[in-house]
Structures are given as structure tokens and as C-alpha cells.
Amino acid sequence: MNKKNEQNFLFHTDQSWTCLGCGECCGMWDIPVTKKEKERIESLDVPGFDFENETFFTPDPKSPGIFLIKKKNGKCAFLDDDDGLCAIHKKHGENVKALACRLYPFHLLHWKDGKISVSFRFDCKAVSRNSGRSITQQTRQMRNFSKELERGLKSNAKYNKKTKSSLRDLRMIADTYKEIMLDENSSLAAKLHYAASLLEFHSSRANSSFVVNVDNTFKSDTMTYLKENSPLFEITILAAPQPDKLQNAVFNYILTGYVRVDETEVGKSVLKRFPRAKLILSIIAGGGSLASINPKCPDTSGQYPLETLSASTIPPEWEHLMTRHAAAHLASLHMCGSPGLNLSFEEGMRHLLLMQPITLAIAAMILSGPQKQDSMTPELAVADAIRITDHTFYRSPFFSMKHVKTMIKWMTGPNVFPSILRGLMNPNKQTTPNKKKTPRN
Ligand code: SF4
Structure with a gap:
């Protein structure tokens, strides 16, 4: 790749893929x-x-x-x-x-500012397990695909409805959130709480100037604050009340969105969708099984997602699979903008943040379900859960519905998110940060 093209490609380097020949993608789409x-x-x-x-x-x-x-x-x-x-x-x-x-599984977009973003699709088995050749060794394919796709629509994104940061600013902001997610000295719960608080802070008109014309101090100030206050974020989460019935029900409802299999539903009449709506209602109430709406999910009958998450002992070292996924979306901005769901950066970030406890709740249910296979390890459960939730991430029209956006904003807001994140702070888990080193870019 020549120097100019190399600078135009944007991707998180810690992603790997070599096809395992499982044939799943030939049935997914x-x-x-x-x-x-x-x-x-x-x-x-x-x-x-x-x-x-x-x-x-x-x-x-x-x-x-x-x-x-x-x-x-x-x-x-x-x-x-x-x-x-x-x-x-x-x-x-x-x-x-x-x-x-x-x-597949490359996801490549041309942007209005001339940049080309690339990430792998994490609903591929090999990608979710980070198995195979590094993305950095696959630049020839990227170059070829970018040529084939360059005449298509150019992507664009804005910070939120009121704040129209430039793509350059958005990339610097996204890079800061990526740094938060990859921080190895803070727990996942503390990082998610901090990221959500930061989003909340910048969402008010009075503070919107902080996300316009950002410079390098944005990242350094943000990371210094995380370093100094990480233990405080954990204390806030532990002091938060247990999720109440409404929070549990909304969490379950949004979770059903993250495990949708839209391709079997799109085009069906309302009447034909009725049986599925009934199954979703039983999951919201806490009695149904995720396997009834997505065959790739475990049988979760009798399991309450947030309760199972709280009781789970998934060790933090497997959280690096989650933070890699988040970093891949942040480096590419593949969680907001057009031509996808056209979410604003703020909406896309909330979507990405809520995905973390939801994915870990699914991993916890995989590990404690009645059909758990002996070969299932915490690492594979987290990877499988990522495959399930990434399939609809920033793709399903469910996430562009107004009431869903409102619910996600509420769930990641200051009054609810700490309660949701309590499930990530089980005292039986080691609270030491991730041991695995994760590349920074
Ligand atoms: S899902 Fe991934 S590993 Fe499986 S066949 Fe498709 S590209 Fe290969």
C-alpha cells in the first residue's frame, strides 16, 4: 500500500481473521x-x-x-x-x-473526508475469537475492496442533533473513547460508567463546545481523569441500588433487540409476527427463552439476565474480547453515521456501551444454562455472545426506532447505568484489571 493510501485507511490493529470454513455466514445473510x-x-x-x-x-x-x-x-x-x-x-x-x-467479514466504508474505515464483522466465528491472521497483514484485500466500493455512497456522521462536529473532531473523540475502553488499569465497569458519564456531560448544550474543535488535550485530560477517579467510579457502582422491575424489563426488551434475527422477520405481515411478539413478551417478563427467538442463543428458560450476570464469575481477563470489539467499532466509526442506521455519534456510543453488559449477560447465561457443553469455557462463551449481539449491532432497524433510542439513553443515563453495571462487579470475580496486553491502535 502506498503511503497516501495507508494514511487513508482507519482500523483497529488488534483484530484477526482466517476463515474456519464453518459456513455460518452463508446462511446468515x-x-x-x-x-x-x-x-x-x-x-x-x-x-x-x-x-x-x-x-x-x-x-x-x-x-x-x-x-x-x-x-x-x-x-x-x-x-x-x-x-x-x-x-x-x-x-x-x-x-x-x-x-x-x-x-465478508470485511466491513469497509468510504467517508466524505476521503478516509476509508475498515473493521471485521464480529458475527464471524473466527473474528469473535480473534483467530487467524492479523488485519494488518490483510491490507492487500482492503485495497482491492476499497477500489471496488469507491463509487458507492460516502459515509458521514454528526455528534448529535444539536452539535455538528467535523469528522476530524468525531475521530479524535472516538479515539479517546477507544483509549478509555483499552485502559488496562481500570475495571470494565468503571470504564463503562466513565464513558457514559462523559457522554451525558457533553450532551448538554452548555458543554457541547468541548466536542467541537477538539485537540490532543481532550484525550490526555480525559485519561488523566479516568486514572485519578477509577476507584471512585467503582464505589459509585457498588453503592447504586439493585436494578428494579422496570429496569429489568427494559433491559430484557433491549436485549431481545440485540439477539434479533431480522432476516427471518423482515417482510412478514404484522399477523405473522404476532407469535414472535408473544415470545418477546415472555422474555421481558423474565420467563421466556432466548433460544425461542434466535436458535444461536442458549436455552435461558428460568434465567433472569441481570441476575445471572450478577451471579456470574466470568474472569475479567476475557473482557479483552469485548474491549477489542468496542475498539474496532470506535477506530472505524462503524457505530454511527450514514449509510447504516444513521445514528448520531452519541446514539452510537450509547448503543455500544449498553452492548457490553448485555453481551456479558448472554455469556453468563451460556455458561449457566442447562445445555452447557463441557467444552464451553468463559472465553468461548464471551466470544459466542459477541457473535450473537454483533449480528444486529448497528444493522437492525430495531435500533433506529425512536422508543428504542429513548430507552437506550435512559438505560445508559446516570440514574440507571450504575445499577446495570453492578452485575459486572461480582466480588467473586478477581477485580484486578486485564492481564493481557492490548495494542493501542
Ligand atoms: S462465518 Fe467466518 S469462519 Fe465461518 S465460514 Fe464465514 S468467514 Fe469463515
Whole structure:
């Protein structure tokens, strides 16, 4: 990569991926193809596929797009169930496949200021486990993808409705939050509480000037304050009351949003969605199972998420999987802006902060559920929970609904968030900070 391009790419360096061949991504998404890609694939000789007499593509009824069709088991028609490999890839190599197939798990956006942001999608098994080649060794792919995508829409973001910081300012602010998340001398709970308090402080009109024209002192002042007050944040959390019934119910409701599988629901009539709404209601009330709305979730019948989180003893050393995920989204700004859900930076940050206790609550339920496998370790449970919550993170239209944004703001606000974070402060967990060193950029 030449020097100029190198400076334009923005990504967190501590992310890794090498495909494990699990084939999950070939069932997770509706895979769009262009007319040109369809024609290219149909011109190939792919064993077992008679393109002259059968079609393996379907038009999208809601847009001019075309998609690869899926089999009854929900997997792509071209995925060989015996060896878990793509029939097109096996015979003709990677380059003839549709861009959407080649791109995953890269997520790459071109921004209005000329920057190109890259992160891995953490709903991939290998990425959530940080397994494989470092993203820093995959710059050739980034460069190629950026060329293929450069004519698309350019992304943009603002701080909040009232404060329109430049992208340069937003990146400096995001970099400061990334530094908070990666701080190795504070507990995860203290860092989340501090980040949420900072957001609250800057959300008032009187303090909005702090997030406009920021300079390097923004980061150094913020980190000095964290260093000096980290124990105080922990005391505040421990002194907070236990979450009440309403807070539990709203937490459970938002949790059902983080575990949605939208692709099976979009396009269904209200009547057809009714059974799912009933299941969600039972989860909100604390009696249902997450497995009833997402087969990748554990059977959580009889488990209350916040209670299970409080009782869990997931050691803090596995929290680095969570902070890596947060850092990847902050380095790329892939939690706000267009063309995604167009959340403001402030909304995207709250979305990212609440995701942490929600993901750890799911990990705790995986570890204490009746179907827990012997091979399940805290590390794998946290990685699996990240896969589940990242799938909808900043993608599901659930998070752009007004009432959901209001609830997330309330949950991460000063009156509720410390109570939610109590679950991360179980005295049976070691309270020493993470032992693993995490790269800073
Ligand atoms: S989900 Fe990840 S590891 Fe599994 S096949 Fe897809 S890219 Fe490979």
C-alpha cells in the first residue's frame, strides 16, 4: 500500500481473521448479487448446477436487487453441505464469486473526508475469537475492496442533533473513547460508567463546545481523569441500588433487540409476527427463552439476565474480547453515521456501551444454562455472545426506532447505568484489571 493510501485507511490493529470454513455466514445473510455477477456465475461450469434449466437467483420483491437463493436449511444454494465449501469457489477460485461473498467479514466504508474505515464483522466465528491472521497483514484485500466500493455512497456522521462536529473532531473523540475502553488499569465497569458519564456531560448544550474543535488535550485530560477517579467510579457502582422491575424489563426488551434475527422477520405481515411478539413478551417478563427467538442463543428458560450476570464469575481477563470489539467499532466509526442506521455519534456510543453488559449477560447465561457443553469455557462463551449481539449491532432497524433510542439513553443515563453495571462487579470475580496486553491502535 502506498503511503497516501495507508494514511487513508482507519482500523483497529488488534483484530484477526482466517476463515474456519464453518459456513455460518452463508446462511446468515440474504446475499445480493449484481446483474453482471449473476451473468458471470451462470456462464461457468459448476458441477451439480444446471444453469440452463434452473435458476439459483431470486429477485428482491422490495427493490431492483437480485439474491442468491437459499436451500431449505437456510444455507446458500452453492454451499456444499458435505464439506462446508462453496461450489463456485472450489471449481473456479475466489475471484469469480459475488463481491458480497468475497467481502465478508470485511466491513469497509468510504467517508466524505476521503478516509476509508475498515473493521471485521464480529458475527464471524473466527473474528469473535480473534483467530487467524492479523488485519494488518490483510491490507492487500482492503485495497482491492476499497477500489471496488469507491463509487458507492460516502459515509458521514454528526455528534448529535444539536452539535455538528467535523469528522476530524468525531475521530479524535472516538479515539479517546477507544483509549478509555483499552485502559488496562481500570475495571470494565468503571470504564463503562466513565464513558457514559462523559457522554451525558457533553450532551448538554452548555458543554457541547468541548466536542467541537477538539485537540490532543481532550484525550490526555480525559485519561488523566479516568486514572485519578477509577476507584471512585467503582464505589459509585457498588453503592447504586439493585436494578428494579422496570429496569429489568427494559433491559430484557433491549436485549431481545440485540439477539434479533431480522432476516427471518423482515417482510412478514404484522399477523405473522404476532407469535414472535408473544415470545418477546415472555422474555421481558423474565420467563421466556432466548433460544425461542434466535436458535444461536442458549436455552435461558428460568434465567433472569441481570441476575445471572450478577451471579456470574466470568474472569475479567476475557473482557479483552469485548474491549477489542468496542475498539474496532470506535477506530472505524462503524457505530454511527450514514449509510447504516444513521445514528448520531452519541446514539452510537450509547448503543455500544449498553452492548457490553448485555453481551456479558448472554455469556453468563451460556455458561449457566442447562445445555452447557463441557467444552464451553468463559472465553468461548464471551466470544459466542459477541457473535450473537454483533449480528444486529448497528444493522437492525430495531435500533433506529425512536422508543428504542429513548430507552437506550435512559438505560445508559446516570440514574440507571450504575445499577446495570453492578452485575459486572461480582466480588467473586478477581477485580484486578486485564492481564493481557492490548495494542493501542
Ligand atoms: S462465518 Fe467466518 S469462519 Fe465461518 S465460514 Fe464465514 S468467514 Fe469463515
